[in-house]
Amino acid sequence: MTQFDQRNLSMMMDFYEMTMANGYFADHDKDTKVAFDVFYRKNPDEGGFAIFAGLEQVIEYVENMRFSESDIEYFRAQHMFSEAFLNYLRDFRFTGDIYAMPEGTVMYPDEPILTVVGSLIDAQLVETAILAQINHQSLIATKSRRICKAAAGRAVSDFGARRAHNMDAATYGARAAYIGGVVGTATVSAGQMFGIPISGTMAHSWVMFYGDEYEAFKKYAQTYPDATVLLVDTYDVIHSGIPNAIRVAHETLEPMGKRLLGIRIDSGDLAYLSKRVRKMLDAAGLPDCKIVVSNSLDEFTVASLLSQGACIDSFGIGERLITAKSEPVFGAVYKLAAVGENGEFAPRIKVSENVEKITNPGLKDLYRVYDADGHAVADLLALCGEPVDMAEPFRYVDPQKPWKNRSFEGCTVKNLRRLYVKDGKRTVELPKLDAIRDYVRQQLDTEIWEEEQRFENPHRHYLDMTPDYYEMKMGLLYETRKQHG
Amino acid sequence: MTQFDQRNLSMMMDFYEMTMANGYFADHDKDTKVAFDVFYRKNPDEGGFAIFAGLEQVIEYVENMRFSESDIEYFRAQHMFSEAFLNYLRDFRFTGDIYAMPEGTVMYPDEPILTVVGSLIDAQLVETAILAQINHQSLIATKSRRICKAAAGRAVSDFGARRAHNMDAATYGARAAYIGGVVGTATVSAGQMFGIPISGTMAHSWVMFYGDEYEAFKKYAQTYPDATVLLVDTYDVIHSGIPNAIRVAHETLEPMGKRLLGIRIDSGDLAYLSKRVRKMLDAAGLPDCKIVVSNSLDEFTVASLLSQGACIDSFGIGERLITAKSEPVFGAVYKLAAVGENGEFAPRIKVSENVEKITNPGLKDLYRVYDADGHAVADLLALCGEPVDMAEPFRYVDPQKPWKNRSFEGCTVKNLRRLYVKDGKRTVELPKLDAIRDYVRQQLDTEIWEEEQRFENPHRHYLDMTPDYYEMKMGLLYETRKQHG
Numbered sequence: 001m002t003q004f005d006q007r008n009l010s011m012m013m014d015f016y017e018m019t020m021a022n023g024y025f026a027d028h029d030k031d032t033k034v035a036f037d038v039f040y041r042k043n044p045d046e047g048g049f050a051i052f053a054g055l056e057q058v059i060e061y062v063e064n065m066r067f068s069e070s071d072i073e074y075f076r077a078q079h080m081f082s083e084a085f086l087n088y089l090r091d092f093r094f095t096g097d098i099y100a101m102p103e104g105t106v107m108y109p110d111e112p113i114l115t116v117v118g119s120l121i122d123a124q125l126v127e128t129a130i131l132a133q134i135n136h137q138s139l140i141a142t143k144s145r146r147i148c149k150a151a152a153g154r155a156v157s158d159f160g161a162r163r164a165h166n167m168d169a170a171t172y173g174a175r176a177a178y179i180g181g182v183v184g185t186a187t188v189s190a191g192q193m194f195g196i197p198i199s200g201t202m203a204h205s206w207v208m209f210y211g212d213e214y215e216a217f218k219k220y221a222q223t224y225p226d227a228t229v230l231l232v233d234t235y236d237v238i239h240s241g242i243p244n245a246i247r248v249a250h251e252t253l254e255p256m257g258k259r260l261l262g263i264r265i266d267s268g269d270l271a272y273l274s275k276r277v278r279k280m281l282d283a284a285g286l287p288d289c290k291i292v293v294s295n296s297l298d299e300f301t302v303a304s305l306l307s308q309g310a311c312i313d314s315f316g317i318g319e320r321l322i323t324a325k326s327e328p329v330f331g332a333v334y335k336l337a338a339v340g341e342n343g344e345f346a347p348r349i350k351v352s353e354n355v356e357k358i359t360n361p362g363l364k365d366l367y368r369v370y371d372a373d374g375h376a377v378a379d380l381l382a383l384c385g386e387p388v389d390m391a392e393p394f395r396y397v398d399p400q401k402p403w404k405n406r407s408f409e410g411c412t413v414k415n416l417r418r419l420y421v422k423d424g425k426r427t428v429e430l431p432k433l434d435a436i437r438d439y440v441r442q443q444l445d446t447e448i449w450e451e452e453q454r455f456e457n458p459h460r461h462y463l464d465m466t467p468d469y470y471e472m473k474m475g476l477l478y479e480t481r482k483q484h485g
Numbered sequence: 486m487t488q489f490d491q492r493n494l495s496m497m498m499d500f501y502e503m504t505m506a507n508g509y510f511a512d513h514d515k516d517t518k519v520a521f522d523v524f525y526r527k528n529p530d531e532g533g534f535a536i537f538a539g540l541e542q543v544i545e546y547v548e549n550m551r552f553s554e555s556d557i558e559y560f561r562a563q564h565m566f567s568e569a570f571l572n573y574l575r576d577f578r579f580t581g582d583i584y585a586m587p588e589g590t591v592m593y594p595d596e597p598i599l600t601v602v603g604s605l606i607d608a609q610l611v612e613t614a615i616l617a618q619i620n621h622q623s624l625i626a627t628k629s630r631r632i633c634k635a636a637a638g639r640a641v642s643d644f645g646a647r648r649a650h651n652m653d654a655a656t657y658g659a660r661a662a663y664i665g666g667v668v669g670t671a672t673v674s675a676g677q678m679f680g681i682p683i684s685g686t687m688a689h690s691w692v693m694f695y696g697d698e699y700e701a702f703k704k705y706a707q708t709y710p711d712a713t714v715l716l717v718d719t720y721d722v723i724h725s726g727i728p729n730a731i732r733v734a735h736e737t738l739e740p741m742g743k744r745l746l747g748i749r750i751d752s753g754d755l756a757y758l759s760k761r762v763r764k765m766l767d768a769a770g771l772p773d774c775k776i777v778v779s780n781s782l783d784e785f786t787v788a789s790l791l792s793q794g795a796c797i798d799s800f801g802i803g804e805r806l807i808t809a810k811s812e813p814v815f816g817a818v819y820k821l822a823a824v825g826e827n828g829e830f831a832p833r834i835k836v837s838e839n840v841e842k843i844t845n846p847g848l849k850d851l852y853r854v855y856d857a858d859g860h861a862v863a864d865l866l867a868l869c870g871e872p873v874d875m876a877e878p879f880r881y882v883d884p885q886k887p888w889k890n891r892s893f894e895g896c897t898v899k900n901l902r903r904l905y906v907k908d909g910k911r912t913v914e915l916p917k918l919d920a921i922r923d924y925v926r927q928q929l930d931t932e933i934w935e936e937e938q939r940f941e942n943p944h945r946h947y948l949d950m951t952p953d954y955y956e957m958k959m960g961l962l963y964e965t966r967k968q969h970g
Contacts, residue, residue: 007492011674012652014644015685018673023691023708034694074677080709124690128672131647132655139650159499162616163814165624165658167497168651170617187613188503189496192559200500205609205821206508208833209519213969223508224565235836235969267837319814328813329648329804336690348693351720352752484698484720 010065011074013128018075021121025085030121033340035363037112038134040332041356044142044324045299048458049448051145051440052113053176054137055103056430058130059421062094065126096122098421101366104141104179104436105416106443108461111366111379112417113332127334136169137176139330140322143299144180145440147317149453150299152306155314157199158185159294160322173322179436182317194433201227201264207234213241217248221260225253229262229292237265237273238280246284262290264316270295271308278311290314298326299455335359345384349476351484361476364469367413368447376447377411378462381469388413388466397470398462495550496559498613503560506606510570515606518825520848522597523619525817526841529627529809530784533943534933536630536925537598538661539622540588541915543615544906547579550611581607583906586851589626589664589921590901591928593946596851596864597902598817612819621654622661624815625807628784629665630925632802634938635784637791640799642684643670644779645807658807664921667802679918686712686749692719698726702733706745710738714747714777722750722758723765731769747775749801755780756793763796775799783811784940820844830869834961836969846961849954852898853932861932862896863947866954873898873951882955883947 024030043050067075067089075081075089096118107113114134116123148156158177164170167189174190184197191198202220210216213235221228230248232241242263249260263281265273270293281289293305294316302315319325337359338345347362363384371377380396382388393407419427431439444453451459465473509515528535552560552574560566560574581603592598599619601608633641643662649655652674659675669682676683687705695701698720706713715733717726727748734745748766750758755778766774778790779801787800804810822844823830832847848869856862865881867873878892904912916924929938936944950958 007652009652009674011677012646012655013673014646014671015673015676015683016671016688017685019685019709020687020691023687023705024694026708027704029694032694036690071677074673078683080712120694124688127688127690128646128655129652132649132651135648136651136654161497161499161613162819163620163816164617165650165808165813166617166621166653167492167494167614168653169621170497170613172651186499186501188498188500188559189494191500192496192556198500198563200502200504202505202508203501203609203612204835205521205612205819206505208821208835209509209514209517209605209824211824211833219512220508223511224504227565233837235965240969267842319816323650323808323813325813328650328808328810331648331804334647334690336693339694339696348696350689350693352718357752480720484725 008064008066008068009061009129010067011071012132013125017125017127019080020124022081022085024120024124025088026082030119032120033117033345034120034123034336035115035117035338035345036123036127036334037337037360038114038130038332038334039110039112039360040330041109042331043109044139044327044330045146045455047142047146047455048452049106049108049461050138050330051141051180052101052105052107052134052138053103053141053179054133054172055100055114055420057133057137057172058114059098059426059430061129061133062098062126062421062424063426065092065094067092093424094122094126095119095424096421097419097423099417100420101416102418102439103431104439106440106448108379108463110360110463112337112360112364115337115417131332131334135330135332137172137179138332139324139328140173140176141180142330143321143324144177144182145444146299146455147302147321148181150302150306151315154312155183156181157314157316158182158187158321159316159318161187163319164322170322175433177321178433179440181437181440196433201229202231204231204234207231214244214247217244218252221248221252225256225258228253228258228260229264229290230260231266232263233265233267237268238276242277242280246280246286249284249286249289260286260289262292262313264292264294266294270312271305271310274305274310274312292316294318296320337361338363347472347476349473349480351477351480358477361473366416368416369408370412370414370447372410374446375449376461377408378464379416380413380464380466382466383469383472386466386468395467396464397467398464399470402470493549493551493553494546494614495552496556497617498610502610502612504565505609507566507570509605509609510573511567515604517605518602518830519605519608519821520600520602520823520830521608521612521819522822522845523599523615523817523819524595524597524845525815526594527816528594529624529812529815530631530940532627532631532940533937534591534593534946535623535815536626536665537586537590537592537619537623538588538626538664539618539657540585540599540905542618542622542657543599544583544911544915546614546618547581547583547611547906547909548911550577550579552577578909579607579611580604580909581906582904582908584902585905586901587903587924588916589924591925591933593864593948595845595948597822597845597849600822600902616817616819620815620817622657622664623817624809624813625658625661626665626925627815628806628809629662629667630929631784631940632787632800632806633666635787635791636800639797640668641666642799642801643667643672643806644801644803646672648804649807655807660918662806663918664925666922666925681918686714687716689716689719692716699729699732702729703737706733706737710741710743713738713743713745714749715745716751717748718750718752722753723761727762727765731765731771734769734771734774745771745774747777747798749777749779751779755797756790756795759795759797777801779803781805822846823848832957832961834958834965836962836965843962846958851901853901854893855897855899855932857895859931860934861946862893863949864901865898865949865951867951868954868957871951871953880952881949882952883949884955887955
């Protein structure tokens, strides 16, 4: 691990976490137990689902959380905090519990992705960094999955570092992109930190430096005879780049017993050029030479290129993946769900002027419900610890149509979440990145309906409730509205 | 400074920087001098200009650049690099020069914002990190400026950390937002690292924790009587939040001789609510109580709210600022401009299938041309060191309409760039962040035409050329096309 990973990110928080913490401290509420849920409200790009990513970094963050003397001095200089509180920060460690879906889980709006249970201050202070991490990585993992789906089995690589929103976004964005399905990244720090395969060949500057394109290609082939991929659009793809690439394949590589691995086109009409280039390469006896394309691509342009019969083996995706350009905000929020009172957790609900901002209160379990073929037919919210036994038909409530009286029949369920952090320490060994990536693929290949995966008007996955959970929510909503007008 | 700043970011690069460097090394070209220009092609959001930001971090990055033994081991494991090259990396330091505009400069498409002059390997290896830094911070500074302009003098604060693309994006994004004009940020790390004013009050969780809204407001007012800003939309703004806030103003704060500083609305119809709330507060004898609003705002919604007569004193801007949601990619590129040959720099040009991707070749100077009133009428590219004397009428070429024969008359010029790094070391003391922010404001208030600052169809700033520069470019283009078809 590099020092990149060892940073203390404790100060990456909204200042209100601290003003609230100091207030709770002053009011002797700091040790009250609470539960906060992380959830989001809308799938990016009008899609049918999202991919949960960033959990490993969340766990590292809470484990490393602490305030240095200079941090405390900085807070003191704000003239808002009591000395007792500042002193308390000196030995502060996160000692709460974290429940979450496994990283890579296919998730849906309004579901508790992750729940922090802990003392009020612990749970409040971690809000901002947890959200930033989950929002960023889930955004990119979800976008990556969409682009890989559009590529329909062709290789997709992340080329986005230079357009990322600073260094972390490049590095952790590459991690998330890999979870979502890219085969590799150009970003060295991500390769080093996470073991992601890296690739890279040449920029236009290589060709421009040597001035003569043939000379530049020849030098590259001599240096990397086993991995020669030539960038052919510095001057003119058809009249210069491809003829020079073919010449290098024949005159430089073949005498060494090597083949030209590929060419890359980074501008122009990629559909037209790729088809013409394919014919030129085939005619030159290079049918095994791969065609790589790049240039502001995303799932829509990739799908369009393939529908036009473009001859492309591999896509390099830059800015529109690493920024999730079409919708660069993943809107997960962190909401108080329950407060410890007399040894029990009392549910809390947030009403709102915007109806979609009403929260799902209380401690709860989240199940995924599978039919006999193993397809995920719905997710189910239950009271925490409530028995959910599908051996018999199981009555549930669709909260959007509560008058319907429906049952799951012949189904099985899986509890979607587990305990990852107990008293501030991780309880399980986290999976390798490749295992997370495989898990994404396995769910989409075997569990998630194809109708939820399409881009246009995807099927909405149901988030149902047990009758008891629904009753609890409705009762609390009624009481809260009565109290607050 | 925290360890956040002290990271070695040398590995945050595209892998092709390294494959090219190893190739240059093998070919004995590593010490050849070259010049690379950073420039961008299009203003974000169809705007008339952009704000240059990120220079300080670029300079820190090149000063700290080095490869550790584990970095070198990682490269060795790729089985692509010679031992001689890996050994060379061990003592690698950036020893090049960097010319740039001062941070905060108003900039336009196709201008050399920053130029790296150095040995081929030095100049190649720094590409990715320089671009990521400049692209990110310029993106956010430009977006911030737009939002602040829409707010028409009202305070704008950055609330975006939780939706930022990971930790750096929150911290450096806040820095860039401050350069662009926000009055402060909620992001503590940015406050600590850069001295930006921070602010923060309460989340919905504060209100939900206490259950009773009045109780929650009262406790907050007791804790922060000098800075009480109450979040009034947890349950119902008009029927609960504002009545409770008014009660706390009268019953808790006024007996202490304090005033209610403000209320914040985070959901609902902000135009309607703010007007009603203003009347309620005024009627309660609280005309000095400020109204702060937040909830997915940007320059367009801010302008719309104000055009509806909304009663708003201050805007908290989150996700649409920190991700520049409407256009989250700033597309600065890094292109080879010149190569040292026999003690001189020979210009290089990139032709392209896309005409707008043709580069401005060679070493060059960039001037801003001012009329007698001090307005910036155009920018001017000249050959490096070419005399530009405006005492007499000065003939220039508009490269988009080269047949026009025009002169600058009665104008003055300023060389827009200076030397910031010489032989790898900074040559000047960098300005404080507040000075950068003031410089942005001063340019926009006194130098830049209002017609370039409007959102709708802004005036295009001219980038003209001296006749000699234009001739050099045209000649090189002709030669390059002749050679490469």
